[in-house]
């Protein structure tokens with residue numbers, strides 16, 4: 001069986017929406033790409049700073065609250081102090097964290113990079129994302145395979161698209177990766193000819 005990888009390439013930040021007190025309405029908050037650290041006694045608070053796109057009011061998205069810095073890997077701690085861009089992205093693109101901090105999150109712009117497949121062959125497809133953006137797997141599949149909702153549902157029903165890890169492909173969202181099997185197995189193909 002052919003094995004391929006589709007990688008999600010993000011073209012924008014994750015849109016973050018929350019109520020701005022100063023504006024008196026919900027607005028989009030833009031990530032400043034800067035962490036804020038506050039040490040109190042033995043403990044450390046770490047936030048990622050956002051700004052209201054309309055009035056520049058700041059909002060701190062909590063990453064760690066009263067953590068003992070000894071419990072953090074020294075390299076990671078250094079990355080927090082130096083606003084390491086890759087670390088910023090890991091938190092700025094983390095839907096679960098933003099939800100826990102009370103923000104609404106939109107869908108970032110993205111592209112699915114990877115070779116197209118032929119559904120007459122059986123292919124193992126690994127969909128990978130660098131960030132836990134929680135895009136709907138069904139949307140990604142329909143987009144990449146160019147399928148209507150009806151055809152997508154039919155392919156799920158007859159097992160032509162199935163999740164190797166056994167998750168519900170109608171509902172599941174992509175965190176870092178998912179592995180699927182797409183297409184007809186030889187046996188199914190032969191049965192069809194009979």
Ligand SMILES: [Zn+2]
Pocket residue numbers: 020021022023027052053054055056057
């Ligand atoms: Zn505002």
